[in-house]
Amino acid sequence: MSRLDWEDLNLFLAVAREGGLSAAANATGRSPATLGRRMLGLERELGRELFVRHGRGYRLTGEGQSLLSELSEVEARIARLSQRSGIEGLPLVKVSAGTWTTLALLRSFANLVGTPPDIRLRFVSGERVMDIAHREAVIGFRNQRPTDKTFAGRKLAKVEFAPFGAPDAPRLWIKVLADTPSARWLAKYAEGDAVCEVNSPRNALDLALAGQGMALLPTFIGDSEAGLLRAAQVVPELTHDQWLVVHEADRHIPEVRRAIDRMCRVLEGPRG
Template sequence: MHETSIGWENLRLFLAVARAGGLSPAARATGSSPATLGRRMSALERALGRELFVRRDRGYEPTPEGRALMDELAEIEARILRLTAAPAGGARPLVKLSAGTWTTLFLLERLDEIVGAPPDIRLRFIAAESVLDIPHREALIGLRNRRPTETGLAGRRLGAVNFAPYAAPGAPARWIKVVADTPSARWLDREIGADAFCEVSTPRNSLDLALAAAGVALLPTFVGDRQAGLERVGETIPELAHEQWLVTHQHDRHLPEVRRTIDRLCAIYDRTAR
C-alpha cells in the first residue's frame, strides 16, 4: 500500500501510534519501524488535511482532531473485528511452517506441544530442502540455516546444528549417500564421490537404511543422537556446523496463532538445548 493512501492499514497504524503515545512503542506493537510510522503519520495528515498529533520530545500526543478521529475509528475497528472474527467452534487458524527434512522429523515428534492442548491451531508442515518465500506467504514460519537478511523478516536464533556419521552396532562401514541439493549431501559427494553402497534421493531414507543396519548415514546430531538403534561412528564435521534460525514476517509474527506457535517452538528448542 502506498504511504500516502488513506487506507485502513494507515488508519490502523494511526490508532496504534495514538494509543501508544509514540512511535517506538507503536513500532514494537505493529512490527513497523519508528521511521516508517513517522512517515506514514505525516502522509496521513497531509492526505486528510488535518493535524493529528502534537509532536513532543517524549512522544506523540493526539490533537483534538486526532482524538475525534480515534473515536470514529474505534467504532469502525470494532465492526471489522466482529466481521472477521472466527465463528465459535469454527476452524482453527492455519499456520504453515516450512523446514528441512530433519527439522520436520524433529518437530513431528513434538506435535502435541506445538498445536496446544486442546489444539488451538491447525499446523501444516511443508518439508522442503529449498527455502520458501516468507515475504510472499508461502509459509508463515520458516526454520532456516542462516540469519534472515531479507527486508521485512524477523528472526530468532534457536541454536547450533552439527552433523556426524551414524550407524547401527555391527553395521558395515559403507556410506549411504543422499542425492540432494543440501550442504551435507554436497559434502558427502565430495568426500566419497561414486564410492557409496547405496544412493537415495530423500534424506529420510538414509536414516531408514541406517536403522536397518545397512550402512553409515550422515545425520544432524539432534536426530542421530536420539535414535536408540544408532551410535556415532565418527566425529562431527566442522564444515557442516551452522546456526538454526526461526524466521517469520515482521507483520505476521504479531498474529495470535503465529505468536503462540513461535513461543512453543522456542520453548521446545530451549528445553532440548539444556
C-alpha cells in the first residue's frame, strides 16, 4: 500500500462510473490503453480483483463495488469540507425532487433553511432521477422504496392526482409531454380532448390558473390553489407512495439531518 497512487483511485472512479475504458478515456483525457494499465496496477497494489472484463466494458466485482462505495464517501466528505470553506459559510445540501414536490417545498422555504438560516439548499428540480450513489444529489424524492442497501428511505404521505380547473374553464385537458406516469395517463386517455400541450408540468398549472383548461395535478398542489376546483375524482391508478431517500453515509450529517426533518414536517403536514 505504500506505493498506492491517489490518481489511480480517481481513474478507478471514472472507469467504475463510466463502465468501461473508452467512456472513461473521454471523461479523464487518458487513453484506454493507459487506463487499462493503471487499473491492472491498482489491482496488483491492492491485491483485489476490481473488475470483470468483457467485450462490452468493465463490470465491477464485489470488491470493486466496495471500493467504489468507500471512495464515494471520501469524495463526499471532501466536497463537504470544500463547501464549508466557501464564502457563503453555510453547509450545502443538494435536493433532487420532481416539479410538484419542489413547488411544495419552496412554498415553505423559510421553514426549511431555519431562522436564521443554518443551511443552504440547492434544488435540482426535474423528472429525471438523480444519482444519489454518485452524489448528484444528497436527498432525493422517489415514488418507491429504495432497494439498494446503501440507501435509507423514509416513507411520506401518499400522492394522489386529480383533474383541476378554474370554475368556468372549458373541460379540455392541458397535456404535459413528459416521461411521467401522469403524463402517460393523459396521453392515453385525453388524446382528442386537449386544448394545449406543454413540456413543463408547471406550465400546466399556470394555464389552469388562467382558466384555459384542466390540468392533472397532485391533490396537494391543486387543493392549495384558491382559483382551482377538482373537476373529477382522484385517478386511482396514479396514487403512489412517496419516499425521501438518502445515502446511509450522509443521513447522520447534521445539516442533512436538519434538512430531512424539516422537509418531512412540511410534506407530512397539511399542504394547503
